[in-house]
Amino acid sequence: xxxxxxxxxxxxxxxxxxxxxxxxxxxxxxxxxxxxxxxxxxxxxxxxxxxxxxxxxxxxxxxxxxxxxxxxxxxxxxxxxxxxxxxxxxxxxxxxxxxxxxxxxxxxxxxxxxxxxxxxxxxxxxxxxxxxxxxxxxxxxxxxxxxxxxxxxxxxxxxxxxxxxxxxxxxxxxxxxxxxxxxxxxxxxxxxxxxxxxxxxxxxxxxxxxxxxxxxxxxxxxxxxxxxxxxxxxxxxxxxxxxxxxxxxxxxxxxxxxxxxxxxxxxxxxxxxxxxxxxxxxxxxxxxxxxxxxxxxxxxxxxxxxxxxxxxxxxxxxxxxxxxxxxxxxxxxxxxxxxxxxxxxxxxxxxxxxxxxxxxxxxxxxxxxxxxxxxxxxxxxxxxxxxxxxxx
Amino acid sequence: xxxxxxxxxxxxxxxxxxxxxxxxxxxxxxxxxxxxxxxxxxxxxxxxxxxxxxxxxxxxxxxxxxxxxxxxxxxxxxxxxxxxxxxxxxxxxxxxxxxxxxxxxxxxxxxxxxxxxxxxxxxxxxxxxxxxxxxxxxxxxxxxxxxxxxxxxxxxxxxxxxxxxxxxxxxxxxxxxxxxxxxxxxxxxxxxxxxxxxxxxxxxxxxxxxxxxxxxxxxxxxxxxxxxxxxxxxxxxxxxxxxxxxxxxxxxxxxxxxxxxxxxxxxxxxxxxxxxxxxxxxxxxxxxx
Numbered sequence: 107x108x109x110x111x112x113x114x115x116x117x118x119x120x121x122x123x124x125x126x127x128x129x130x131x132x133x134x135x136x137x138x139x140x141x142x143x144x145x146x147x148x149x150x151x152x153x154x155x156x157x158x159x160x161x162x163x164x165x166x167x168x169x170x171x172x173x174x175x176x177x178x179x180x181x182x183x184x185x186x187x188x189x190x191x192x193x194x195x196x197x198x199x200x201x202x203x204x205x206x207x208x209x210x211x212x213x214x215x216x217x218x219x220x221x222x223x224x225x226x227x228x229x230x231x232x233x234x235x236x237x238x239x240x241x242x243x244x245x246x247x248x249x250x251x252x253x254x255x256x257x258x259x260x261x262x263x264x265x266x267x268x269x270x271x272x273x274x275x276x277x278x279x280x281x282x283x284x285x286x287x288x289x290x291x292x293x294x295x296x297x298x299x300x301x302x303x304x305x306x307x308x309x310x311x312x313x314x315x316x317x318x319x320x321x322x323x324x325x326x327x328x329x330x331x332x333x334x335x336x337x338x339x340x341x342x343x344x345x346x347x348x349x350x351x352x353x354x355x356x357x358x359x360x361x362x363x364x365x366x367x368x369x370x371x372x373x374x375x376x377x378x379x380x381x382x383x384x385x386x387x388x389x390x391x392x393x394x395x396x397x398x399x400x401x402x403x404x405x406x407x408x409x410x411x412x413x414x415x416x417x418x419x420x421x422x423x424x425x426x427x428x429x430x431x432x433x434x435x436x437x438x439x440x441x442x443x444x445x446x447x448x449x450x451x452x453x454x455x456x457x458x459x460x461x462x463x464x465x466x467x468x469x470x471x472x473x474x475x476x477x478x479x480x481x482x483x484x485x486x487x488x489x490x491x492x493x494x495x496x497x498x
Numbered sequence: 499x500x501x502x503x504x505x506x507x508x509x510x511x512x513x514x515x516x517x518x519x520x521x522x523x524x525x526x527x528x529x530x531x532x533x534x535x536x537x538x539x540x541x542x543x544x545x546x547x548x549x550x551x552x553x554x555x556x557x558x559x560x561x562x563x564x565x566x567x568x569x570x571x572x573x574x575x576x577x578x579x580x581x582x583x584x585x586x587x588x589x590x591x592x593x594x595x596x597x598x599x600x601x602x603x604x605x606x607x608x609x610x611x612x613x614x615x616x617x618x619x620x621x622x623x624x625x626x627x628x629x630x631x632x633x634x635x636x637x638x639x640x641x642x643x644x645x646x647x648x649x650x651x652x653x654x655x656x657x658x659x660x661x662x663x664x665x666x667x668x669x670x671x672x673x674x675x676x677x678x679x680x681x682x683x684x685x686x687x688x689x690x691x692x693x694x695x696x697x698x699x700x701x702x703x704x705x706x707x708x709x710x711x712x713x714x715x716x717x718x719x720x721x722x723x724x725x726x727x728x729x730x731x732x733x734x735x736x737x738x739x740x741x742x743x744x745x746x747x748x749x750x751x752x753x754x755x756x757x758x759x760x761x762x763x764x765x766x767x768x769x770x771x772x773x774x775x776x777x778x779x780x781x782x783x784x785x786x787x
Contacts, residue, residue: 109767112574112752116745119570122563125644126742135653313741455672 117313122264133182133231134174142493144168148194148485151210155482157201160212163485164194170493181230188223197483199336199343200422200434208422208434210482213334221246227255234261238272251278268308276300282333290345291333298328316362326352337432339423346433348418354381371395379413385438387413388474393447401453405462412442412474421479436483442475443468457496464489507649507657508672518649522659525648529641532561533633535584542631550627554620562619564636571636571748572612578755579748580612582624583724584632590729592720595711603727610724639702639747642666646700646743658696665701666743681773682707684734691781692737692773700743704750705735705775721754732757734779739771746770 120126148163173185195212202208225242240255253276261268278298285293302324310316327350335346358377365371375391393407416438418431449462466487470480505522509515534540545555557565571579589598589606609629616625624631638661645659646666657668658677670676676697680690684707694701706719710729719729736753740746749772753765758776765772766784773783 110574110764112749112764113740113745113768113770115570115574116567116748117741119563119567120643120742120744122566123640123643123744124560124563126640126647126744 121313133178133180133229134176136497137176138172138174138495138497140170140172140174140493140495142168142170142172142491144170144489144491146487146489148487151212151483151485155207155210157209157211160195162194163212164192164196167191180232181228184225184227184229186223186225188221190221190223192219192221193217196334197436198334199338200482201338202422202424208479208482211338219247221249234263234265235259236270242276248283249278249280251276253277266310268306270304270306270308272304274300274302274304280329280333288334288336290336290343292329292345296329296333298326298330300324300326314364314366316364318358318360320356320358320360322354322356322358324354324356326354331433332435335433335435337423337434339432340426344432346435347431348416348433349383349429349431352381352383354379356380369397373407383438384415384417385413387411401458403451403453405447405449405451407445407447407449409445409447410442410473411445412472413440415440415477421477421481434481436481436485439470439481439484440475440477441468441470441481441484442473444472456498457494460491460493460495462489462491502662504660505645505649505657506660506677507654507668509654514652514654518652518654518657521648521652522645525644526641529637529644533637535630535632535634542633545622545624546630549624549629551623553623555622557619557622564633564640565617567744568612568636569617571752575752575755577612577725578723579635579752580610580724581632581635582610582612582615582629583722584630584634585609585628586722586724586727589727590718590720590722592711592718595713595718597713597718607724607727610727635751636744636747638662639664639700639742639744642743643700663703664743664747665696667696667698667700670697681737681775682735684775684779691775691779692783692785694737694739694773694785696739699739699741700746701737701739702743702747702750703735703737704747704754706730706732706754707734723755730755730757733761733774734777735775736761736765737773738765739785 146166146168148165150161151163153161167190169189171187175183177183193216195216198211198213200208201211221244223242223244225240227238227240229236229238236259238257242253244251253274255272255274257270257272259268259270280296282291285291302322304320304322306318306320308316308318330350330352331348332346336343337346356377356379359375361374363372363374373391373393373395377389379387390410391407393405396404398404416433418427418429419433419435419438421434421439423432423434443466445464445466447462447464449460451458451460468484468486470477470484505519507515507518509518531537532541535542535546537543541561568581585606589602609626614625616623642659642661642664643666646668649657650668655669656672659666659668665679667677676695679694679696679701681692681694681703683689683691684705706721710717710719719732721730721732723730732754736750738746738750740749749765749768749770753761756764762774762782765774771785773781773785775781
């Protein structure tokens with residue numbers, strides 16, 4: 107029925123009126139508490155991919171707690187705490203018998219570990235400027251990490267665009283365990299250092315379309331290997347050994363499209379990643395946020411991922427490398443992955459309940475990947491999560 | 499604003515209500531001081547008094563954006579929505595019903611025309627003596643939007659601003675029920691022709707039942723066409739919903755100015771939800787729910 111554009115033209119003109127622009131709610135109006143419980147379960151490996159009959163992999167139970175506390179009209183403090191309990195076996199090294207595909211050797215005994223993450227962010231919002239300062243700490247039995255971040259965002263006068271920049275530094279220390287038994291593990295404390303920077307530009311294109319473009323750069327240096335992984339090469343077992351430096355760049359685009367007639371929103375995101383280890387990856391995320399009656403929202407989603415392999419990675423190393431870098435870690439292999447997700451939330455007066463599930467499948471030739479030799483340790487996992495949010 | 503206004507808020511505390519009410523009253527006073535034609539020292543009065551002279555005015559951002567808005571409204575209505583058309587009321591005096599001569603009308607038309615204005619924010623003037631700006635057709639709706647926005651900022655999520663029929667909702671009732679708005683019947687006071695459920699956004703109405711006169715069996719509406727200078731034989735009333743009350747008001751005004759049949763057709767084509775009442779009190783409604 108719509109034949110003239112008066113409504114659209116006038117709405118666009120009215121949207122510029124300063125007093126009609128919703129004061130960007132940079133600072134939360136209420137206290138919010140969020141609690142989440144996640145159960146992450148990696149599927150057992152196929153028997154024909156494993157050499158040592160250890161098929162079970164990681165299970166992780168995660169509890170998350172978040173507090174958002176408005177301190178004043180211009181200040182807000184976010185505090186996050188996360189507790190993870192991990193148990194299971196993890197891939198050690200690959201081994202290839204003549205005429206067969208490489209097989210995985212798993213860590214024999216079950217590994218138990220607990221990780222605790224603490225993070226706090228202080229946000230200061232002055233009209234169209236938002237400054238955020240953050241600090242985070244993460245500890246495991248054999249690992250701790252400290253990081254600091256600073257971010258600044260500015261909205262344009264018409265509040266249709268937002269520019270933001272952020273920088274992040276972190277320092278991780280790792281003290282490998284059981285170095286007496288496993289001689290490939292470094293027996294001294296190892297450190298790595300990381301700096302990352304992100305610039306983003308978000309724009310409200312029109313009433314139904316919000317777009318964000320972000321570019322990131324990150325530089326890691328120090329001990330970037332996995333002390334628990336090994337590589338079997340020319341008859342001997344050596345430690346996973348990676349370059350001492352890794353520079354990566356990302357370019358991402360996010361779109362939010364709103365459909366009045368369905369009372370729904372489509373999230374369509376794309377991310378390109380490229381690093382100097384030779385890994386390039388493409389990620390596409392699609393999610394449909396459907397609002398339903400009685401405060402229900404249902405979100406089906408799909409994520410497609412693929413990456414190329416690192417230059418020093420092999421599913422099984424048959425030759426010595428001049429640079430001394432070796433890894434058979436499946437995370438450095440060429441692979442693709444598909445994640446199917448479904449989330450349901452129900453909003454009540456001042457609290458909300460959420461339930462979500464994800465199924466992840468990865469493989470050497472999933473999505474766009476086309477690996478010559480699929481890494482035997484590529485995993486599938488299931489992630490189930492329940493949560494509640496309160497505002498008061 | 500010279501008309502009854504009602505603010506309905508659900509508040510958590512007396513203090514919050516006082517804060518919201520205070521902010522609203524203050525904001526209304528600010529807009530009144532700036533845009534009222536009846537306040538001699540308002541910006542609009544100053545500009546109007548200097549019409550035809552060389553005196554230049556610098557227009558503040560808010561007013562300038564309202565002018566830009568009026569430009570779009572003028573364009574989208576093919577010149578029917580014109581904030582310089584207020585001078586027609588000098589010859590169409592609805593308190594003393596007479597029909598002006600065509601000469602009078604033509605003389606007045608010379609002082610009308612939004613496209614005559616030099617759109618210079620730093621150096622604005624009305625180029626013709628006797629020309630007048632009148633934000634009356636915009637500012638009350640704008641004020642409703644502003645207030646609804648304001649109370650949201652003090653944390654009120656359930657409230658309704660009603661400035662003499664220009665309505666803006668700041669969220670439904672706390673249990674999620676919409677506000678029930680009755681659309682007046684042109685001839686039977688207190689008898690709504692339609693009930694509209696308002697969850698959010700703005701609702702504005704325009705009609706000729708409030709002020710018109712009948713002379714020699716002919717009805718003269720107070721809705722005046724700025725191009726012909728004559729009253730419009732249009733709809734009896736139209737109510738429109740849009741995200742912003744100011745937009746709803748403009749659409750309703752344009753629909754009235756277009757005349758009965760054309761107005762009905764045009765408002766349907768905008769895609770905005772509406773209710774029209776024609777001179778035979780036939781109601782057409784395009785409201786969902």
